[in-house]
Each structure stands twice: as C-alpha cells, then as structure tokens.
Amino acid sequence: MANDRFLLSRRGLIGGLTSSSALLLTGCGESQPPTYGNLLRMGDNFTYAMQRSLLSPTSLVREYDRSEVTSMPATGTYDPAIASTGAHDPEAGRDYAVLRKGAFADWRLEVTGLVDRPTSFSLADIKRLPRRTQITKHQCEEGWSAIAEWTGVPLHSLLTACGMQPSARYVEFYTYDKNADNIDMIDALHPQTILAYGMNGQDLPIGHGAPLRLRLERQIGYKSLKFLRRIVVSDRFQDLGNISGGWAWYNGI
Amino acid sequence: MSTTGEFERRGHSRWVRLTHWMIALAVLVLLYSGVAILMVHPRFYWGQAGNDLMRPLFEVPLGPNYHTQQFSAQTPFLTGPGGAATADRLAEPWNQNGWARSLHFLGAWAFLFGLAAYLTLGTLTGHARQRLLPRRGELTGSALGQDIKAHLTLPMPAPPPGAPYGLLQKLTYALIVFIALPLMVLTGVTMSPAIAANWPVLLDIFGGTQSARTLHFFSFSVIAMFLLVHLMMIALTGPVRHLRAMIVGA
Incomplete structure (x- = not known):
C-alpha cells in the first residue's frame, strides 16, 4: 500500500512536472518574458525589472547637433531582396524587391490587434501624421555607435490614430527581413520612439x-x-524569436 | 577598533572573506564574457560615436574580427558633415554576444552587490581607513623606494597573511578597490542607453559612450594585471596559508 501510494504520488509528480515544463516551453501568451529555465534569461529579466523600477520611464536620450552626425554602417540585413544577407525569407524578399522597384508606392504598413481602427497605411499616409526629427546615437550590441538624424512619426501618434485599446501591453513588429520583435508600452509610448522614413535629410x-x-x-x-x-x-507577451534564439529581449544596457 | 593582535587571532573577518570571493567569482565571469564581447568589435574610439567606417583610436589584435570586416563602397550622406557616409556590411562577423552580453550583466549584478557591500562595510568598520590607506607619514619617497627594492629581490617579503599590509600592498589594494573596480561600474553603465538617458551627466564625465568603452578597457587591463600579480604574490609567499586565511579566517 505504501508503495502504491508512493507510485501514485510519483506519477502525479511526473505529470505535474511535465505540464509545468510544457507551460515553460510554449513561450506564447505569457505575461512576462519567458526564461525557459535559462539562468542568463533570468538575469535579463532581473535587469529589465531593475531598470524599469530605478529609471524614469520618461527620461529622454541625448540629442545631438547636425554637425555631430557621423558615418554609420548598414549591418545585419542590408537588403531583404538579396538572399545572402542576414535572416532571409525568400517570399518576403521577392515581395520586397517588387515594392522597391515601385519606389515603395505600393508598400503598406498594417496596424492590427487591440486597436479600434485596424489600418493599412501607405508611406504618404504616414508622412501626413505628426512628424518628429531627432539626432540620436545608435548603439550596436557589437560595441560600435553612430550618430544620425532620423525623421518619422512618433509611434504613440500612430497608435492613437488607430485607436489603441486600454488593454494594450506590448507592441509587436514584423518585417521584410524575417525579423519580429516586441516592446512594452513604456517604450512604445516614449516620445523618442519613432517610425523613421527619413535619415540625415x-x-x-x-x-x-x-x-x-x-x-x-x-x-x-x-x-x-x-x-x-x-x-x-x-x-x-510573445517570444517572437529573440529569447528562444538565445538573445536578450530587453536591451537597456 | 581592530588591531594587529585581533587580526592574528581571527584572521580575515567573515564579511571580508565573503565579499572577496563574491567579487572574485564575479570578476572571473566578467573577464571571460568581457573578452568575448571585445572580440566582436576589437576597435576603440574616443567620444560618443565610433564604428567600422570611422578611424579608431587603436585596435586590439584579438579574435576573428580583427581587420576582417568587408564593406561595400561608401555612399556619402548628402547632409551629414564632411565625409559622413554609409556602407553595407557584406558578411556577418563572428559574434557570441547572445550569451556573452547576458552573462556579463549577470556577473555585473553579483559584482555590483559584492562591491557595494565591501565598500559600505569597509567604510563603516574602519577596515578601509585603518588597513588599506597609508597612515599619516607612512607614504614617503624613501619608504616607497625601500618597499619597491624589497619586492625586486628574492626572497620576496613574506609577512603573515592579512593586515598589517606593506606600503606597496596598501597602494595597490586602494587603487583596485577605490578606483579601478568602481570605475568599471561607472564606465560600464555609461554605455547603457537607458541609464545614460536617465543620468546624461555620465556621458559628460567620461566624454561619451565610446570614451567610456575605452576607459572600461583600460580599467580592465589594470585589473587583469593586478590579478596576475596578486596570484603571483600569493604563490610566492605561502599559497596555503594565504588561501586558508581567506577561506576559513585564522
């Protein structure tokens, strides 16, 4: 009897572990960035929590003068239409090549999800929205940095134009070079978070x-x-690839 | 009030042993991950910005990315200042920053907590003032000369582990714990875009993101040299008793 009980409880334990690890592995629909049991990702989440609690959510990065603009290499995918660059998606690459040939006249930015008015924006539509120009420093994880002038629409203006719902917690981005990522609302609503269509004029x-x-x-x-x-x-929260790919999701440092 | 007699009875205090090993472990993790991060872009600059299209201050001949980057021909930006240009990077460089950066910041948290505890307790208990800083009148040219000469001749001076420390020992420990280690934290966080946005004065103190990165490297070099000399001195002057003093105390 004692043995049976032991077996039963062990079976229960194994079942419990399996279902909880299944929860850990899905990575979709979490309310926090998942760690998959990886100590490094736990450290990332700790840094995220500490930076969010110790730093002002509205602090602005320094902006520079036009005379301080520097050279800036194009790294990662430098052309989604070329199969040899970075993370390539052949189908998206073909679509991108067609759009580029038409000077992006047929390009559209789709905004969906928790918005009252899901919208498909042309480049001209986006240029009619409020505009912000900022000269800021790009800091690559590799260690280099560059200063450039960026012109675009503040993300909060675009989200407001689409009627963002109060339940919104993350904003997800999908691209033509097979990348996807998301940010929290503190970053999404920050005044210097913009969708840029202009660089150095x-x-x-x-x-x-x-x-x-x-x-x-x-x-x-x-x-x-x-x-x-x-x-x-x-x-x-959805892990759109960074965390399962072995990279930090939050990179304030 | 700690005295030499008390030290001989009890050895290194428990908090010194605890923070020493916590900081030591963190420093090893930081050195390992830091070198991996450096190998991704072994070029150093001064000021806010620096990249492959700009002239470096110096380069470290380290790892597969040293002088191997391939770029397309440069296209000038029409409105940038003289010569600001862009170029496409034609091949992905060696990059292990996925784990190296996260490991570096994990180590940095342990380092920060260990160093903060050490400096706080070191100040409150008088350990720093009584044992690490030279006493009034102790730091003279002739005393320094004598201590240097003593270290250049064998056998090396080998007093019992712990305080009282010799003059060179005091100066070295003080340089490391009061200057080099805190400088690593400050130059490190200056490179963080979120922290520099919150405290932009950091960028002014160190002269920019890339200056902070360069000073981070110089400070690392000092700490790495200290580590080598520290281990060598322990090996030369009774490693077993030194280790015992730092692990179990007496």
Whole structure:
C-alpha cells in the first residue's frame, strides 16, 4: 500500500512536472518574458525589472547637433531582396524587391490587434501624421555607435490614430527581413520612439531599413527593427524569436 | 577598533572573506564574457560615436574580427558633415554576444552587490581607513623606494597573511578597490542607453559612450594585471596559508 501510494504520488509528480515544463516551453501568451529555465534569461529579466523600477520611464536620450552626425554602417540585413544577407525569407524578399522597384508606392504598413481602427497605411499616409526629427546615437550590441538624424512619426501618434485599446501591453513588429520583435508600452509610448522614413535629410536608405524602420533610442540597436511591414498591438507577451534564439529581449544596457 | 593582535587571532573577518570571493567569482565571469564581447568589435574610439567606417583610436589584435570586416563602397550622406557616409556590411562577423552580453550583466549584478557591500562595510568598520590607506607619514619617497627594492629581490617579503599590509600592498589594494573596480561600474553603465538617458551627466564625465568603452578597457587591463600579480604574490609567499586565511579566517 505504501508503495502504491508512493507510485501514485510519483506519477502525479511526473505529470505535474511535465505540464509545468510544457507551460515553460510554449513561450506564447505569457505575461512576462519567458526564461525557459535559462539562468542568463533570468538575469535579463532581473535587469529589465531593475531598470524599469530605478529609471524614469520618461527620461529622454541625448540629442545631438547636425554637425555631430557621423558615418554609420548598414549591418545585419542590408537588403531583404538579396538572399545572402542576414535572416532571409525568400517570399518576403521577392515581395520586397517588387515594392522597391515601385519606389515603395505600393508598400503598406498594417496596424492590427487591440486597436479600434485596424489600418493599412501607405508611406504618404504616414508622412501626413505628426512628424518628429531627432539626432540620436545608435548603439550596436557589437560595441560600435553612430550618430544620425532620423525623421518619422512618433509611434504613440500612430497608435492613437488607430485607436489603441486600454488593454494594450506590448507592441509587436514584423518585417521584410524575417525579423519580429516586441516592446512594452513604456517604450512604445516614449516620445523618442519613432517610425523613421527619413535619415540625415533624405529618404531612409535600403541598408538602413527602407521604407520604414523603428527607432527605439533607449535600447541597443538590434531592437530598432528595419524594413517594417506589420504592427500588432497585444495584451500578452510573445517570444517572437529573440529569447528562444538565445538573445536578450530587453536591451537597456 | 581592530588591531594587529585581533587580526592574528581571527584572521580575515567573515564579511571580508565573503565579499572577496563574491567579487572574485564575479570578476572571473566578467573577464571571460568581457573578452568575448571585445572580440566582436576589437576597435576603440574616443567620444560618443565610433564604428567600422570611422578611424579608431587603436585596435586590439584579438579574435576573428580583427581587420576582417568587408564593406561595400561608401555612399556619402548628402547632409551629414564632411565625409559622413554609409556602407553595407557584406558578411556577418563572428559574434557570441547572445550569451556573452547576458552573462556579463549577470556577473555585473553579483559584482555590483559584492562591491557595494565591501565598500559600505569597509567604510563603516574602519577596515578601509585603518588597513588599506597609508597612515599619516607612512607614504614617503624613501619608504616607497625601500618597499619597491624589497619586492625586486628574492626572497620576496613574506609577512603573515592579512593586515598589517606593506606600503606597496596598501597602494595597490586602494587603487583596485577605490578606483579601478568602481570605475568599471561607472564606465560600464555609461554605455547603457537607458541609464545614460536617465543620468546624461555620465556621458559628460567620461566624454561619451565610446570614451567610456575605452576607459572600461583600460580599467580592465589594470585589473587583469593586478590579478596576475596578486596570484603571483600569493604563490610566492605561502599559497596555503594565504588561501586558508581567506577561506576559513585564522
């Protein structure tokens, strides 16, 4: 009898462990960035929690003078239409090549999810929204940095135009170079978080994410996704690839 | 009030042993992950910005990315200041920053807590003032000269582990715990875009993101040299008793 009980409880224990690890592994629809039991990801979440509690949510990054603009290499995917660059998606690459040939006249940014008015914006539509120009420093995780002037629409203006719902907690970005990522509302509503279509007074070059890229100034460069195609407003955290791919999701440092 | 006699009875105090090993472990993690991060971009600059299209202050011949980056021809930005340009990077460089950066920041938290505890207790207990800083009148040219000469001749001076420390020992420990280690924290957080946004004065103190990165490297070099000399001195002057004093105390 004692043995039976032991077996039963062991079976219960195994079942419990399996279902809880299944919860850990899904990674979708979490309310916090998942760690998958990885100590490094727990450290990332600790840094995220500490920075969010110790730093002002509205602090602005320093802005520079035009005379301080520097050279800036285009790294990662420098052209989604070329199969040899970075994370390539053949289908998205073909779509991108067609759009680029038409000078992005047929390009659309889709905004869906928790918004009252899901909208498909053309580049001209976006340029009619409020505009912000900022000269800021791009800091790459590799260790280099560059100063450039960015012109675009503040993300909060775009979300307001679409009627963002109060339950929104994360904003997800999907791109033509097979990247996807999300940010929390503190970053999404920050005044310097813009969707840039201009760089140093000209149209955003292909290598820097034409026709539209995110500028997320208080995080490391790889959070500022290039070649945007779709934005989804969500109330749940989804691991869109960084964390399962072995990279930190929050990069305030 | 700690005296030499008390030290001989009890050895290193418990908090000194605890924070020493906590900081030591964190420093090893930080050195390992820091070198991996450095290998991704082994170039140093001065000021706010610096990248492959700009002239470096110096380069470290370390790892597969040293002088191997391939870029397309440069295209000038029309409105940038003289010569500001862009170029496409044609091949992905060696990069282990996925784990190296996260491990570095995990180590940095342990380092920060250990160092904060050490400096707080060191100040409150008088440990720093009584044992690490030279006493009034102790720091003279002739005393320093004598201590240097004593360290250049064998056998090395080998007093019992712990305080009282010699003059060179005091100066070295003080340089490391009051200057180099705190400088690592300050130059490190200056490179954080979120922290620099909150306290932009950090950028002014160190002259910019890239200056802070360069000073972070210089400070690292000092700490790495200290670590080598520290281990060498322990090996030369009775490693077993030194280790016992730092692990179990007496």
